[in-house]
Amino acid sequence: MSFTQSSLKIGELATGQDLTLPIFSHKCESPTAPSVYIQANVHGAEVQGNAVIYQLMQLLEHYTICGDITLVPLANPLGINQKSGEFTLGRFDPITGVNWNREYLDHQVDVKAWYAANDTLSDDELITHYKSMLLDACHQRLSHEWGITTGHQQAVMLQTMAHQADIVLDLHTGPKSCKHLYCPEYDAKAAAFFSIPYTLFIPNDFGGAMDESIFCPWWQLAEHMQSVGRNFDLPVSAFTLELGSQENINLADALIDAKGILAYLSERGVIEQKVMAAEMTRYACYLKDYKKYHSPLGGMVEYQAEVGEPLKAGDPLANILRIDLYGTEKALTTLSLKQDCVPILHFASASVYQGTELYKVMTKVFEI
Amino acid sequence: MSFTQSSLKIGELATGQDLTLPIFSHKCESPTAPSVYIQANVHGAEVQGNAVIYQLMQLLEHYTICGDITLVPLANPLGINQKSGEFTLGRFDPITGVNWNREYLDHQVDVKAWYAANDTLSDDELITHYKSMLLDACHQRLSHEWGITTGHQQAVMLQTMAHQADIVLDLHTGPKSCKHLYCPEYDAKAAAFFSIPYTLFIPNDFGGAMDESIFCPWWQLAEHMQSVGRNFDLPVSAFTLELGSQENINLADALIDAKGILAYLSERGVIEQKVMAAEMTRYACYLKDYKKYHSPLGGMVEYQAEVGEPLKAGDPLANILRIDLYGTEKALTTLSLKQDCVPILHFASASVYQGTELYKVMTKVFEI
Amino acid sequence: MSFTQSSLKIGELATGQDLTLPIFSHKCESPTAPSVYIQANVHGAEVQGNAVIYQLMQLLEHYTICGDITLVPLANPLGINQKSGEFTLGRFDPITGVNWNREYLDHQVDVKAWYAANDTLSDDELITHYKSMLLDACHQRLSHEWGITTGHQQAVMLQTMAHQADIVLDLHTGPKSCKHLYCPEYDAKAAAFFSIPYTLFIPNDFGGAMDESIFCPWWQLAEHMQSVGRNFDLPVSAFTLELGSQENINLADALIDAKGILAYLSERGVIEQKVMAAEMTRYACYLKDYKKYHSPLGGMVEYQAEVGEPLKAGDPLANILRIDLYGTEKALTTLSLKQDCVPILHFASASVYQGTELYKVMTKVFEI
Amino acid sequence: MSFTQSSLKIGELATGQDLTLPIFSHKCESPTAPSVYIQANVHGAEVQGNAVIYQLMQLLEHYTICGDITLVPLANPLGINQKSGEFTLGRFDPITGVNWNREYLDHQVDVKAWYAANDTLSDDELITHYKSMLLDACHQRLSHEWGITTGHQQAVMLQTMAHQADIVLDLHTGPKSCKHLYCPEYDAKAAAFFSIPYTLFIPNDFGGAMDESIFCPWWQLAEHMQSVGRNFDLPVSAFTLELGSQENINLADALIDAKGILAYLSERGVIEQKVMAAEMTRYACYLKDYKKYHSPLGGMVEYQAEVGEPLKAGDPLANILRIDLYGTEKALTTLSLKQDCVPILHFASASVYQGTELYKVMTKVFEI
Structure with a gap:
């Protein structure tokens, strides 16, 4: 098997039992491609992403993997297990009402000051230092002397894993929904690879979601550097994939989306073999x-x-x-x-x- | 319009506002056919019955009505308005957990004693006296000195209306469901009229549901009379129609079920004109x-x-x-x-x- | 430490994680006293029983224990962890609405037939056979070919442990409540030992609760034997203790109730030392x-x-x-x-x- | 009676029934004092404010009222009637999870531009124009072509009433809480009048709450005017009073808080008679x-x-x-x-x- 499994504790229940996540990892000895982080089911009723990760792992067993891959299905155990009547009440924290996908850390980096202090670095050095600073901020948030909320802790632990990757995919669904993609405007060409007909091009605004928490700090840095005359290619890609409707598991459809993700990973060199994107007319609008x-x-x-x-x-x-x-x-x-x-x-x-x-x-x- | 609308108060909310039901009635001057009571949406998410009543009322405008008809859509305002996340949490009382369709009064008539005291009556007199006794029991329950629970009050008020009719239909749906009918064994031939392919034949047991609350007391009486050698035709018919899936309104499909109900009412003479049942193979099993x-x-x-x-x-x-x-x-x-x-x-x-x-x-x- | 800890799996969550119970046991090499089973927190918000078990375990470290003791705090992990807003929604199954304390198996033993087949046995043999029959029924229920509901499985697993004990205490609380005891009428004198001022004397009716599930089958047997002229002392005692209000942990008050339980266990010989009941005027009424x-x-x-x-x-x-x-x-x-x-x-x-x-x-x- | 009652529709339920608020108003023929708006119970479980309004109305019957007063108890009917188990789940919208007290309109006035266009006006004219602009923004929000959420509609309708008053009190409680007051820093001296021992001094930041929605636009204007050299006294006062714990009605305690409010209104001239503030040591900290x-x-x-x-x-x-x-x-x-x-x-x-x-x-x- 290409993946090794581990477990991450992200909280404790009232009974004292641990809230844990299953993590599937593929580590390359000498990676030559970007690293990948994919999570699913942060909203409790949006289960199809787990099936997509299942199909993707099975597909990947047949390819040569050139970059590190971390897969986190069932990423919100509290939300997934929170039933209310015959449905899953997993969109927001049952105590606070806070949407589980608005809990990620807003870095609010003072990019002007940070860049002024680091402008002699090469691009690679900049990336290393900036990433390290983002990770430090997550760690500090997690160890705050007044503690941290249940949802924020879970989110920042996920975010800590995601900050370490170059490619971040957050697998969601809508309520009753067709497939659509949240794609940052700077990365528009990526939309051509996923098996998704509709794309929303989103601007550089942080609203609390995983994808934004990953690309916003880098996009802000790039925009600032541009404004002072230095070109800087964003080293991260982050997308939210909305894979149809909630409360639905469909393995055949999951295979289609797993292949779309594979096509994108192929384009990015994460797998050695060429996988073509599905042919379809794709449409978009601005957020x-x-x-x-x-x-x-x-x-x-x-x-x-x-x-x-x-x-x-x-x-x-x-x-x-x-x-x-x-x-x-x-x-x-x-x-x-x-x-x-x-x-x-x-x-x-x-x-x-x-x-x-x-x-x-x-x-x-x-x-x- | 063939129907006149009124409103029935069945409770009070914490804010003091009334919980009310809309009631649509058709009263015949000199009815020659059985009277009818139809309710819908006692479980909050099972909304399709409202659409069926809507279509049925529109159909009935074109027929000659020979019996009194009472229609109660939206029969559980507390349950219907009880959202939890993106769905309706309307299957049970949010405070007590009691299923809204297990709240009807269990008459527990001592049929042996009752019949012993009334065995000189004619069938018509028996019916009048027995019905009166059932209604009295409901009224007494509603005015109990220690009060009555929210759900029980609503149920017994609905039941009071239903006891006054000869034909009682309770419109429900399943969660993800095909259409099916709960039909008491003594009334098996009725299953041939509704636009419903699957029927459950149910025995003479009270489990708390509306249909059982109506037919069980009569069935018990009839069985007792049979056991002492007097034949007695049950004067009431009561069914639960499960009209597909919850959280779904489909007016075209509602028209199909309205026509099925019309066919049954036609068979019973409630409308003068002949309406044929839909042709379909119908299946059944015992509960x-x-x-x-x-x-x-x-x-x-x-x-x-x-x-x-x-x-x-x-x-x-x-x-x-x-x-x-x-x-x-x-x-x-x-x-x-x-x-x-x-x-x-x-x-x-x-x-x-x-x-x-x-x-x-x-x-x-x-x-x- | 007098107690050894183990864990019992009683279910699986949607994420696949096990629902488990902590079990604390004391096993005597050659017990000379009745065996004891105590559980707490079957209703999720009724947490004080955990504190009482905590205090009781600490007290018992200083006594000579003459009978086997099994303690199950946190007995309903799903219910305890089910928050809704700032409170615990742990009174009923969030999917079905069924009260967690109405899920125990109703044995519905045909005591007449059973006794007819076993009436040559001695009292001790009767007890062994009857208990064995009750346990078999639980095991059969748990392995039913059509499966078993989440709540029923949890309840019957708890019940299986309880059937093996001679003394069963189920620790609950009311909503906003003073302390009160549910005590079967046949065991009225036990009410004098607990630190509880109000007692409800309950008859031989099964309503689904733990205590009833334990004593009803024995009480029915004893009543039947009485009716055919053989005296038979019930070999089990089962009580529900309502330890004040829900959503409250008070260790000092828990110590008072732990001492009350200790006094009862002392009276029954479960501990060698004499522990006096608290002096208070105790009151009762019939259910x-x-x-x-x-x-x-x-x-x-x-x-x-x-x-x-x-x-x-x-x-x-x-x-x-x-x-x-x-x-x-x-x-x-x-x-x-x-x-x-x-x-x-x-x-x-x-x-x-x-x-x-x-x-x-x-x-x-x-x-x- | 000094108050006339009316009703305001602020929404519609799934059953079609109106969500309405009771409004109690006192209108002066020629007011000589500031106008007052007081609301209570925007969080469904925080009921004590209703009792305070009840006591305040009874007290006011004995005073000479010099300014218009609008009282809105039970200000969130959907939240108040939303039970979940034995408690009220009224802190957030059950569908979206959004806190009912974070739904008020953020005016985001461009005070620099607005003042540049209006700087020739007198203070009184400025107030009239600015207030009119705030009200227009609320009306526009309510009639947006894409509609408005349930919670936002309710909030903006309440806000519309509040913008028309000079003094705004929003009556809340904490979960298990002592009394405390949210008081804007510019209005610190007001804290000496309420019967509340602890005060939080809050800065000029909008977080979505009623009090902030009222004072922030004015405070921003005042700060801008200050920055360009014109002094401007804020014409509005807005506070959130946290009146102890939720899920509690205590009429005697409500009378104490009603008298505290009366003392503040007396200080502001809203009642002609002098009412002294309760003597107590009052404490504060910054937010x-x-x-x-x-x-x-x-x-x-x-x-x-x-x-x-x-x-x-x-x-x-x-x-x-x-x-x-x-x-x-x-x-x-x-x-x-x-x-x-x-x-x-x-x-x-x-x-x-x-x-x-x-x-x-x-x-x-x-x-x-």
Whole structure:
């Protein structure tokens, strides 16, 4: 087997039992390619990434691996095991409500000051020092004298592993969703390799997610160096892959996504052999054009627009049934949007409060 | 419009606001047919029954109605509005854990004593007196000096309306489910009218559900009278219709089920016009042959067996992925059953604890 | 140390991790006294029993132990670790809603048939055979071909340990509660030993709880034997101790209850030394006189009656504030009862729906 | 009665029912004093503020009111009615996890630009225009073409009322807490009037809470004007009062806090009569010195330090019982802090994960 398994303790439960993660690692004796970190299931109901890692490990057994690889499935044991009724309540910490994917450390590096103190270094030296500084910050956060929250500890321990890699993939899903990719604008060409038809190009803003926690500090450094006249290629790539819908395991579909990841790793030289990306037309929009549509009324929802299918302005998005208003024209309301879009995901339940996020849609979509 | 709307208060929230139900009624001046009571959405996530009532009301506008009809959609406002994460946590009272559909009053009539005191009555008189006694018991329960629980009050108020009807339909759904009908054995022929391919024939046992709360007292009386040599036709029919999966509103499918109900009402003379039942092969099994299969291990689940499709003994039911055991033969376990069956429903989430109810299956299925 | 520690697997989580219990055992080489089984924290928020076991173990280090002792703290790891907001949601299975303390196996022994087949046995032989039959039933339930639910598996594994002991104590707490004891009527004199002022004398009915699952089968046998003219002393004692309020750890108070248990064990000869029961006036009522009072309206609650303090008929039990009705006489309603009672526990939250169980009170209380 | 009652719709439930707030208003014909807005119970379990508003209304019936007063108890109906087990899960939106008190609109006024365009106005004109601009921003947010989330809609509707007042009080509680006040640094002298012994002086940072949403835009304007040489007194006062512990209604204690509020309103001229503040030594610290201490391990917690009582460095804060480690020195761990502090609040449950926020403590406390 190409992978060795270990276990990482990331917390303790009220009963005293350890919260642990399984870690699968491949170490190269003399790596010639970038190192890779892939995690899955940070949101408890978003389980498909585990199947993708399973298929990816099986695929990788047949390839020559040229870079170190670390795989962390089941990355949020507390969230995964948190059932509420027949579903998994794994999107936020059950005590605090904080989204498990908004817990990563915001480094808030003063890049101006840091670069002023290190501007005589070569690019390679810069990378070494900067990475070391980021890791130190994580370690300090973990050993803070006032302690650290359950979710922040888990996140920063994951982040510590991710900071050590050159390529970071965070495997998520939407609620009821088509596949889509969060891709930083500076790394746009990477979107052509994954088996994912829709891409969101995201700017250099930290909102708390894993991918941002990895690339933002480097992107900020690169932008500052650019502003003082030195070109610097970002040494890290970080993406969030949204692999369809939550509460779903599909091994055949996982194989498709594992092959997409393999194609990207092949492009980056992580495996020696050439693996071609799946042929498909790929589309994208900018994050500012990714819109959340909130239900203008409470009621029962018949979702009409299919995720991943373009929708014309004025076409039916959803019907809201208000049987309490039977006999009036408000008994059934058809919602639509004023502009063309591609619905990417919709809410998981068939009933909503007024204001529930009903759909997220891409607008101003272009082919890439 | 054939229906008049009213509102029934069935509780008070912590903020003091009333919990109310919308009630749609059709009253005949001189009814010549049985009276009907239909409710929906007693489990909060099982919303499709509201759509069926909506379609049924629209259909009924075009027919001559010969019996009184009472329709109660949205029958559990507390449960329907109880969200937990992206789903509706509406299966049990959030405070006590008691299943909302196990809260109906168990009359525990001493039928021997009651009949001994009333055996000189004609059948019609018996029915009037017995029904009156059941309603009195409900009223007494509602006005108990030590009060009544939130869920029991709601249930007994619904039951009070249902006891006054001759035909009672309780519209539910399963988690991920094909359509199926709970039908008391004494009323087996009714199963041929609904647009539902699978029927469970249930015996004369009270487990707390609406349908049982209606027919059990009458069935017990009829059985006792039979045992002392008097034949007595049960004057009530009560069924639970499981209309597919929870968290789903589908108006086209609701129309199919509304037509099935219409066919049954037509057969019973509630509408003057003849409406034919949908043609389909219908199957059934006895409740004792309806089996719950619990997951023998914890893990991620790929559901393999389709609900509503016969499954041979030994064929794959589900795969359990245990990526923490990658590299061993326990990484992927295919579960199967030792006997032929028809899977009727499966768990809603894609991850399970050991012991989670994974599938419910019919065994010893026969055509009806 | 007098105790050896082991671990028992009672389930698997969705992540694949084992659910385990810590077990502390003392084994006598040649026991001369009854064997003891004590568990705590089957309801997740009822943590004080762990502290009592901790204190009891420390006390027992100083005594001569004459019988085998098995101690199982933290007996419900899933429930204990199930947080919802700032509290522990550990009263019922989060998936099914089933109360963790209603999951024990109902043996439903046909005592008439069993005794008919075994009536030539001596008392000692009867005990051996009957116990063996109960254990077999547990083992069969655990290895059922259709599996077993998560909660039932945990319960029956605990029950299997308990059936092997002569004395069984299940340590619980109420929500906001004074200390009280559930004591079977046949074992009434035991109530004088625990450090608990209020006792409920309970009849021979199985409702699903641990204590009942242990004594009911024996009590049924004894009653049947009595009815056919043979006297038979029940060989088991089983009690539920309600040790104050949930969500509370108090080591000093735990020491008081540990000493009460020690006094009972001393009386039963489990420790060689004499330990006197705490002196206090003890009161009791029959279970039929233990009343649940449900809030007649929704609103904010000011609890007025102290738990454990006698309350006269008409004295204030609680105020319900309905600020939405300010300016009317319904803005503040004082609730009271029509009969004298001792409030034993009240609801944990300060706001209620109509129908929420507000208080449980003993009526017809007598000194014992 | 001095107050007239109205109702405001702030949302719709899945059943279609309106979410409404009760509003109590006193309107002066010709007000001579600042206007007042007081809300309570935005966190569902923090009910005591309703009792304070109740007592305040009763007190105000006996005074001459010189300014308009708007009182909004029960300000979060969805949160208040959201039970989970025996407690209220009302701290965050059950769907999104977002804290109900982090939903207010961040105006992000470009004060430099706004002032440049308005610097010829008098102070009174500035106030009128600026307030109008803030209200417009709220209205625009509420009518956004893509809709608005459930929680944000509720918050911005509350904020709209609050922006129209000169004095804003938001009544909260802690989990298990002593009384404390969040007071902006610019308004420090106000802390002397409330019946609250501990005050946190907070800086000009917006974190999403009601009080900040009110004073931050004005404080930012004032600071900018100061920086360009014009003095400007902030025309608004906004405070969060933490009135002890959640899940508690105590009318006698509510009267004490109502009198504290009355003393502040008297000082501000809102009532004509003089009401003296309660005499007590009052203490404070800066927000930067208000520390959260997270449990360094999982386990059962015996809270040792009393809230509101100074605690010396090294003195016991809490004991963590780990009965699974009985027989080792880790079975009982006493936690303490390295510096003197006043514990202000602690976690509500008696069991914690590693990382649970155990205590919040004031350090560097000074008398005010």
